[in-house]
Amino acid sequence: MVAIEIINLTKDYPRGFWRKSYRRALDHLDLTVQAGEVFGLLGPNGAGKSTTLKLLMRLIYPTAGTARLLGQPFENIETHQRIGFLPESPYFYDYLTAREFLDYCGQLFGQSRSERRRRVGELLERVGLVEAADVALRNFSRGMLQRVGIAQAIINDPDLVFLDEPMLGLDAVGRREVRDLILELHAAGKTICFSTHVLPDVEALCDRVAILNRGRLHGLGGLDDILKMKVQxxxxxxxxxxxxxxxxxxxxxxxxxxxxxxxxxxxxxxxxxxxxxxxxxxxxxxxxxxxVRPSLEDYFFQEFGTEKVPDLIKRL
Amino acid sequence: MQRVAVIALNTFREAVRDRVLYNLIVFALLLMGTAVLFGQISIQIEELIVVNLGLTAMTFFGLAIAIFIGIGLVYKEMDKRTLYVLFAKPVRRSEFILAKFCGLGLTLFVNIALMTVGFYGALYYVKRSLAGPDTYLLVAIYFVFLELLLVTALALLFSSFSSPVLSAAFTLGLFIGGSLADDIRELTRFVEIPWLGLVTNAVYYLVPNFRNFNVISSVAHGQPVPAALVWLNTAYAALYIGLVLAASALILQNRNLK
The missing domain is CATH 3.30.70 (Alpha-Beta Plaits)
Structure with a gap:
């Protein structure tokens, strides 16, 4: 079964006020992700990874093209009942505690009080925030907010999870935990699509990847398929x-x-x-x-040249 | 509707935790001071002063809350990107607009309800008793509440496409314009410009007519408010708010989040 089907998706951002010009952020993207896959969206800054995820979540609207999520047109907001999403550098209501925020998210999915209590407890435990569960989010570090973000993304036990830079702001332990969580979700048959700069994570987690650069699809397939071509x-x-x-x-x-x-x-x-x-x-x-299998890092150096790569490496 | 209620209650919770209801302390001090002061003087106008001051203060404080919270209702969520999380869930943008309106409406309702208790307390202190005509004051308070709901809807509309500063200016401008709607229409009696009548008539019908909601002076003098006016004002406010919220939802529906 196909979990994500992207057809000719294009996004132009207008620039200027009087004399409008357009910057193409995503250029005729075609992509299919099978159910149960861990799929990585890779590319340097400005490649179009976050734009793709935002388009799929209907946070922004496409200039052209369409998509289907879990077999439904992506305009269908009810499909979000089965989808989880972690935005990049998430920010939440800082006057709420982690427990209150997750409970609020559960309510938006129509979960019952007992279901929410159980699920919120489980997730706080899973992301290592039991101790800080009743602390207001305004007092959380970036890494802790990222953990809350991951918890809210799976509060509804989604079939399809989008994670935009899930490792951002996490320390080594946090990254390891998120990796394990993704693998757990994978083992449970969920489809995970995430964007990242952290190449070792992609190598460790992804069944397939799409490599984007300047809004265009640059490579698509299993990591081995993409990198095999380069073995010399x-x-x-x-x-x-x-x-x-x-x-x-x-x-x-x-x-x-x-x-x-x-x-x-x-x-x-x-x-x-x-x-x-x-x-x-x-x-x-x-x-x-x-x-000698080149790493993705080597691949980026070869494909996109040194001008884009320093930025990519800096964030590793 | 369940999602609307959830977001509305969260909006109310935000207002409470942001200490919005602290304005009640200032209101209570103001009324207590007035009641004690004029209770001592007792020159037969103390009741009039307490009623006028109480109802005007309710309007003023409510207006400040409606404008200054209303202008951030959508903008703040968009700016801080909390909408990303919300709209990734099965929440329609129109539901969000309605919920935000209801949440601030609930805040204003609680605020006004508590003020009303304080207001009647001050009135009782001054008069040493409450009589039948004092119930007319409740109608005036109800009109203040309708007025504040209208202002909230306008602030929400501007918040869905402009910055807080501009939204505040637009909302305040419309409130002042709406309060002077009758005077604007009367301009043609003093200035003879052929097309001015068209413009002033258009403005008169477009801006919300806030003057219709102001019955403070008549109830202060113990005059009842006609039932027809209550129905008309309620219907007018409901229709106007409905249209403004629909426009807000339409604007937000077509916006790309940044």
Whole structure:
């Protein structure tokens, strides 16, 4: 079953007052996310990730295109009964306590008093806010607000969850907890779509990703599919190298590094078999041969150039 | 309607926690001071003064709450992006507008109800008794409440598309214009410009006519308010508020959140 279907979605923002011009934030996006997937929206700042999520939640309206969520047209507000959403850098009613706020959200979903009491208790426990449950949100740190935000996004036990930068403002423990939570939701068969700058999280969590840049879809598929295209080398580890072997290998490839009593080599694919043959002939011990899979970080550097990447890296 | 009630009650809770009802203390002090002062003087006008001052203070305090909270009802939620969370839930934008109006309406109702208790207390202190004509004052208080609901709806309308400063200026301007609606129409008697009649008539019918709600001087003198005026004012306020809220909902419905 398809959970999210985006068809030709486009968003232009007007600029100027008298002489209006338009800035295209999202450019004819087509995308499908299957039910039960963890789907990542990736891209540098201004890529169109948050715009996509806001369009899907009807917080802003598209210039063109449409979408379906859980099989329903995205204009259908009743579908939100089965959807959860965490906005980027969320802000809540600061005069409420965390417990009151979550209870308020539960009421908006029409939950009964007993259901709300149970669910709010569970979620406060789940996001580690039991101690601060009755403290006004105005006294919360950014990380704590993010936890409240995640709790409110799943108060209705949604089938589809949108998370806009869920790791933002969280410390290492918080990030780990959110990762675990996403995996739990995934295991429970929920569909999760999240945008992020934190590339290791994407690598750890996502079944598939869409890479956006300047409002355009730049890549779509499994991480391996996207990164496989870029595999052009292997890392070879050799133990007990003789001086002759080191000399020979240095002639074959540039990437030879001595690490203690081992040799680490980065070998281009076209020279891999020659290197292995050389190790065999010189009686070195071949410990490992691994394809060098570039990280998403490398991918971004390659695809978008250095001008966009520093911003991306800064927020890691 | 359940969602409307939930958001409305939260709006009321916000007002209470923001200490909006503290204005009651100032109101109580003002009335107590007036009652004690004029109770001592006793030159037969003390009742008139307490009634006039009490009802005018109710209008003034209520107006301040309606305008200064009303102008932030939508703007603040949009500015702080609390609407992101709200509209991601199954909440229609029209429900939000109606709920915000009801929430501030409830705040004003509680405020006026408590003021009314204090007001009658002060009146009793001055007169040493309450008589039948004193119930006419309740009609005047009801009209003050209708007036404040109208102002709330206007503030909400402006809040849905402009900044708080502009919204306050527009709302206050319309309140003053609406209070002077009859005088504006009479302008043509003093200035002879051919097209002026059209303009003043248009203004007269467009702006809410707040003067119709002001019966303070007649009830202060013990005169009853005709039942027809109560019905007409109620219907007028309901219709005007309905139209203004519909316009607010339409504006918000078509807005992209920032």
């Amino acid at each position: 080398a292997s890392e070879v580890v050799v133990a007990q190298p003789s001086p002759g072997l080191v000399e020979e290998l240095r002639r074959l490839t540039d990437g030879v590094r001595i690490a203690g009593d081992k040799l680490n080599l980065t070998v281009p694919d076209d020279k891999l078999y020659a290197v292995i043959e050389c190790v065999r002939q010189k009686q070195g011990r071949l410990v490992a041969v691994n394809p």
